[in-house]
Amino acid sequence: MIRELVVVSGKGGTGKTSITAAFACLAQNGVLCDADVDAADLHLLMAPLVRKKTDFLGGCQAEIRLDDCIGCGKCRDLCHFDAISKDYVVDPISCEGCGVCVDLCPEQAIDFPVKKCGEWFISDTRYGPMVHARLGIAEENSGKLVSLVRQETRKLAEDRGYELILTDGPPGIGCPVIASIGGATALAIIVEPTVSGLHDMQRVAELAAHFKVPGLVCVNKFDLNLAMTEKIEAYGLTRNMQLLGRIPFDPAFIKAMIEGKNILEHAPESPAAVAIGEIWQKVLSFPAMNSMGIRNFSATIQ
Amino acid sequence: MIISIASGKGGTGKTTVATNLALSLGSHTRFLDCDVEEPNAHLFLAPELIETEAVHTAIPVIDNQLCTGCKKCSEICRFRALTVVGKKVLVFPELCHSCGGCMVVCPEGAVQSGERQLGTIDMGYCAELGFVQGRLRVGEAMSPPLIKKVRTHQNSKGITIIDAPPGTSCPVIAAMKGSDFVVLVTEPTPFGLHDLQLAVEAVKVLGIPSGVIINRSDMGDDGVLDYAKQEGVPVLLTIPFDRKIAEAYSCGTPIVEIMPEWREVFRALYRRIEDLVHGGGQIQ
Numbered sequence: 001m002i003r004e005l006v007v008v009s010g011k012g013g014t015g016k017t018s019i020t021a022a023f024a025c026l027a028q029n030g031v032l033c034d035a036d037v038d039a040a041d042l043h044l045l046m047a048p049l050v051r052k053k054t055d056f057l058g059g060c061q062a063e064i065r066l067d068d069c070i071g072c073g074k075c076r077d078l079c080h081f082d083a084i085s086k087d088y089v090v091d092p093i094s095c096e097g098c099g100v101c102v103d104l105c106p107e108q109a110i111d112f113p114v115k116k117c118g119e120w121f122i123s124d125t126r127y128g129p130m131v132h133a134r135l136g137i138a139e140e141n142s143g144k145l146v147s148l149v150r151q152e153t154r155k156l157a158e159d160r161g162y163e164l165i166l167t168d169g170p171p172g173i174g175c176p177v178i179a180s181i182g183g184a185t186a187l188a189i190i191v192e193p194t195v196s197g198l199h200d201m202q203r204v205a206e207l208a209a210h211f212k213v214p215g216l217v218c219v220n221k222f223d224l225n226l227a228m229t230e231k232i233e234a235y236g237l238t239r240n241m242q243l244l245g246r247i248p249f250d251p252a253f254i255k256a257m258i259e260g261k262n263i264l265e266h267a268p269e270s271p272a273a274v275a276i277g278e279i280w281q282k283v284l285s286f287p288a289m290n291s292m293g294i295r296n297f298s299a300t301i302q
Numbered sequence: 303m304i305i306s307i308a309s310g311k312g313g314t315g316k317t318t319v320a321t322n323l324a325l326s327l328g329s330h331t332r333f334l335d336c337d338v339e340e341p342n343a344h345l346f347l348a349p350e351l352i353e354t355e356a357v358h359t360a361i362p363v364i365d366n367q368l369c370t371g372c373k374k375c376s377e378i379c380r381f382r383a384l385t386v387v388g389k390k391v392l393v394f395p396e397l398c399h400s401c402g403g404c405m406v407v408c409p410e411g412a413v414q415s416g417e418r419q420l421g422t423i424d425m426g427y428c429a430e431l432g433f434v435q436g437r438l439r440v441g442e443a444m445s446p447p448l449i450k451k452v453r454t455h456q457n458s459k460g461i462t463i464i465d466a467p468p469g470t471s472c473p474v475i476a477a478m479k480g481s482d483f484v485v486l487v488t489e490p491t492p493f494g495l496h497d498l499q500l501a502v503e504a505v506k507v508l509g510i511p512s513g514v515i516i517n518r519s520d521m522g523d524d525g526v527l528d529y530a531k532q533e534g535v536p537v538l539l540t541i542p543f544d545r546k547i548a549e550a551y552s553c554g555t556p557i558v559e560i561m562p563e564w565r566e567v568f569r570a571l572y573r574r575i576e577d578l579v580h581g582g583g584q585i586q
Contacts, residue, residue, distance in 0.1 A: 010340055012312010012468045017493065038469035039310045039497040059380070080402050093475055093507070098401030099380050137503045140472045143443060171312040171468055172339035175443035195554040196317065196342040203340060206440045224545075225552035251521060257492050258523050 004165040010200030012171035021262035030164040033153035034132035048123030058117030058141035059097030068109035075101035143175035193228035215241040222246035310497025312468035315517035326568035330460030335435035336477035349433035351426035363416035375404035490522030
């Protein structure tokens with residue numbers, strides 16, 4: 001039974017990727033998945049060797065053939081996204097790909113080609129296979145690409161007999177996050193002890209409660225504000241989340257990153273590395289992560 | 303003057319820069335929090351909210367008395383928000399992008415306009431500073447339409463400071479589009495550099511002049527500085543790591559409140575941006 005731990009945070013920059021990379025080094029028989037397709041960074045610590053590269057075809061985009069256009073203005077009236085200029089040129093950034101102008105142009109003068117919105121990769125790393133992606137600049141459909149990357153990771157795990165998936169999630173609570181947490185075995189929420197960290201974690205916990213996913217809370221840089229750390233943990237408990245532990249503020253994370261390593265490789269004796277080791281043991285002993293894959297709905301975020 | 307504060311990577315200090323800059327400029331300034339998934343600026347500005355409005359988007363509602371099950375509505379919908387089962391139309395409101403196609407093509411006038419709530423917009427003041435924020439409804443996937451709505455509140459005469467969401471995809475584009483200048487806040491680490499490169503590309507797509515602020519500038523390497531030099535993107539400000547700033551941030555206290563000398567730093571930042579915008583607008 002495959003289990004998938006998805007690492008999220010609400011707020012950006014709390015340490016999701018650094019911690020996921022450290023987990024990867026502790027996990028055995030695992031597959032890595034970078035679901036932060038918008039600003040993917042996990043590859044910077046994993047040095048993946050790309051084995052397979054595939055184009056990601058997102059939505060379509062309207063293109064007016066000016067030779068056939070009679071300038072009747074119907075498309076401009078129909079477009080709800082103000083994507084068509086007075087001289088009938090479609091702005092690719094504003095075009096939503098709804099195709100209404102394409103279908104209803106009286107001259108059928110609008111093409112609707114499929115757009116390449118990014119690429120996704122299957123790679124090998126020193127800790128096992130990794131599935132990751134790159135969304136094109138200013139592109140849409142990030143949720144769709146996240147779903148694709150997660151599906152492909154699961155397929156790979158099934159085919160090759162892996163039992164654990166570690167997914168590095170995106171920040172926020174919008175479409176890529178929704179696509180990241182549906183069907184996860186458990187969420188690890190990495191929080192920093194700040195007013196923003198708490199506020200954003202509350203929003204992501206609320207979202208996770210909709211999906212009935214169990215949640216685990218880990219406070220990173222806890223010593224920057226101990227009172228806030230306690231507040232975050234107390235909040236986690238009220239929402240039926242389990243506490244994973246605390247990681248101290250440690251500049252070694254940045255030094256490790258500069259070397260392209262995770263903190264366990266860079267400074268295995270550091271207090272932060274030791275804390276992560278203990279946290280990983282807690283993740284494994286968490287009932288929802290049992291190898292039988294038995295889902296316990298009383299353990300979900302409430 | 304509309305200035306967007308953005309960054310590819312999250313947690314680099316966008317909100318810190320945006321709130322402190324706005325507080326240093328004071329009157330004639332309006333603050334728009336366009337990070338609608340996780341709006342945080344209010345935690346630092348503590349604005350007095352005067353008004354909250356719900357923001358909706360149009361979705362189809364089927365009048366079953368009029369519907370003949372002809373499937374025209376489901377055929378035009380690229381987002382699979384409408385399906386016809388037998389003779390009955392099923393609507394999946396959360397998939398709807400509000401393009402209006404189904405309403406236009408229905409020959410019976412059976413597709414009527416309903417609504418789905420995207421979130422709320424809060425408006426208020428923080429002393430002389432105008433404050434507007436969007437707040438995405440938890441469970442709502444589409445933030446760009448709400449961000450566009452927040453943008454309609456920008457200050458036509460004075461200064462508008464926009465706190466943008468992280469990343470480089472559609473929500474960020476909706477937040478930055480049409481601004482006069484983009485400040486990219488980053489940190490001098492490999493993650494910071496990688497995501498800054500993506501953000502610079504995104505700003506180029508929009509054709510907006512930009513500059514970089516390096517936060518926690520003494521915690522990392524020279525990668526970001528070298529990149530900025532090579533790309534010709536000006537470094538507007540460097541903010542060294544200071545535990546005092548980090549601790550104040552953790553409690554929701556703006557830098558300019560504990561260290562008033564920073565007001566002048568942020569005012570100088572604004573003057574520099576003004577020069578860059580009026581000095582031809584190109585990236586120097």
